Amino acid sequence: MSSQPQSSSTTQIISAATRDVPKTPPTAKQDCSDVLHLAFFFDGTGNNRDADAAGQRWSNVARLFDAAMNDPSKGIYRFYISGVGTPFNGEVSWVDKPDVWLEDHALGGAFGAGGDRRLLDGEDRMNQALRQAVVNNAKKMGGEVKQYVEKNKDASLNDLNKAIGAHRLIKVINISVIGFSRGAALSRAFVNMLVGQCRKQADGSLALNGFPVRFTFLGVFDTVASFGMPAHNITLPLEQRDLRIPACVERCVHYVAANELRYSFPVDLIREGGKYKAGWTEKVYPGVHSDIGGGYGPNEQNLDGNYARIPMNDMHQEALKAGVRLLSMADIKRTLAPIFDRFTVKPETQKNYQAYMSAANPAGTSVEADMRCHMKSYYESNGTLSRKKRPLAGQASFNSSSIKHAMWGTIDLEAPAYAEALKTHRDIVVTNRGTAEERVFFYSFKPEQWRLDAWLTNAPDSIVNFFSRYVHNSKVDFIANVEPFSYFRPRGVFEQKSS
Structure with a gap:
């Protein structure tokens, strides 16, 4: 789903990398x-470049940062x-440390607390960089400016600008921004915050803190x-206008x-009214959340974590082409x-992915159509594995927990209940285990x-x-598998x- 054809040409990358390079070094004249x-x-959420190093569980964002x-x-x-x-990696005053500790633990993981702090931290670091650049260039210029x-x-x-x-x-x-x-x-939201601080110039371009600015890439x-438990889903402390991508993003x-x-x-698309602006692309990959954004360790759930590097490398190429x-x-x-090694895709992984895509054959007509195509393949794969008595993703983790076994079932236990519900034309009914709140939610399904x-x-x-080797089960270890x-x-x- 894209507004323009995709290309990975070296010419594009070189052109983007050199488009703003000054022809001469700065001089006093x-x-x-x-x-x-x-x-x-x-x-x-839950991803931290430093904390994840021990288990080699870096997300694709952390890898691209490197x-x-x-x-x-x-x-x-x-x-x-x-x-x-996760532990906040920005500067914190002693007054704020208790609040930050709460955000870094229960409040951050369960309810998304700490988002505003991270937005402001990004802005602070940007302003520090701008100040450093002004000082460095003033010293290069010499004369009264250097003095x-x-x-x-x-x-x-602000004083330097004046x-x-x-x-x-x-x-x-x-400015380029990458997130997961x-x-x-x-x-x-960060891009929206910065755009909101910009002033439009006479030629239609934008200026931030008095400097011309371009928002070249958002990946x-x-x-x-959203955050929360079933039937208690709430959104990050952001409004819809914060998620809406400004038209100035190239x-x-x-x-x-x-x-x-x-x-x-739930996923928040960049599509608006069924359409995409020029230069915007939305692509669906098979896999769960962290199969696409990274974050699983080697052999986690007895699966190969190498597949996440395919979308990572695709994003890497897109970013290079954008400069x-x-x-x-x-x-x-x-x-x-x-x-x-954190960036390489094994030849076998690439081969298996291409074989899967050829068999699944998503049409690419819309996000929803491609999601349905990959979900159909997901059900077919897991149903086949279940009938052959082969383990499903996350099965070992599920079997190791008596609590999970007593409370909820895996997909192969859910399917028979599903079939029974279809035969009797009724909603699926959860057993009397679990809270009334959970039962009410799932009665409506x-x-x-x-x-x-x-x-x-x-x-x-x-x-x-493909599914048995690379696609994880994101539910089985998520808050004790509380979503039956x-x-x-x-x-x-x-x-x-x-807006």
């Missing part, structure tokens, strides 16, 4: 200007913001803005997880050899025939092989709304 590239990376260039002397800056529900910044070392960005802004020490600011999950929602993995790419089934993880200052795969291998039909259909080997009878319920899909 010319209008000194510079081009800034600011890249922000908002990680997902591939980002960082050279302030050349106007290139990168900023990583840890996911809500001013050396004399006024503690001057704020005093020496006429010298155009910054030519343009290029609730971090994707924050990425969209998001499976945007989820390139926007959104990757959607086709097989995510947790009730509290985001990331290292190429060749440069990562050359300069970051110890972590190059009506099954769809095609889902059970797919479960009863034998899948070809290419589809079974939801493997056959459709995922929530929301379009962004016009």
